[in-house]
Every structure is written in C-alpha cells, then in structure tokens.
Amino acid sequence: MVKNSLAFEAETFRKIQPQEYLRRFIQGHIRPDGRSLSQFRPTTVNQSCITTTNGSSMVRIGNTTVVCGIKAEVATPKFNTPLEGYLVPNIDLSPICSPKFKPGPPGELAQVLSENLNNLLK
Structure with missing residues (x-):
C-alpha cells in the first residue's frame, strides 16, 4: 500500500510542480523513466511505409511515432519565377x-503549423 501511495504522490507532484519535478531528476543525473541524461530512447526508422507516396518514413522514438509522406508532381512554375520550383x-x-x-x-492548428513550415522552407 505504501508503494502505491508513493507513486500517487509522485504523480501528483509531477502535475502540480512539473518544473521542480524535472529539476530534481536532472540534479540526480537521471530521467523520470530511469535512463541517464545521455541515454536515448529506443529508435527505429522504417522507409517506404506509405505506398501512395513517392517517399515516406515512419520514425519511432520510445512511445512517440511520426509518419511523413512526400508526394511530388510536375507543375508549371510561378510566372514571376519561371526557373524555380516550389514546395507546398x-x-x-x-x-x-x-x-x-x-x-x-x-483544423486551425494544422493550418498554422503548415504555414510555419512553409515560412521555414522559404
């Protein structure tokens, strides 16, 4: 029962004081999941995972998964930059x-992120 109580208290502390919670782990040179500060989470990369794209990959880092698909097509360049291509x-x-x-x-978040990515690529 004490172990469950301590786990509950740690979870409550993490939610109430997230910066202090993380600071204590950093001071102890350890991450909340037990890894050292220099250890990475397990990582895997799979390529060509989406058959409807010209290129794709799926990257897994721990419990986080990111999928990226790229489609390419030939299009007429913009009038004011006839020798340049463009990304969308x-x-x-x-x-x-x-x-x-x-x-x-x-949604709004997806549109804002797409616009920010477009601005970064310009």
Missing part, C-alpha cells in the same frame, strides 16, 4: 495523433 508543405493531424483531432478538413 501540408501537415495533417489526424485522429490517430490524438483524440482531440477530428477527421475532415485541416
């Missing part, structure tokens, strides 16, 4: 990402 980045936040994302047209 699109970020899709599907319900697989989180229950807070709904199917359908891109």
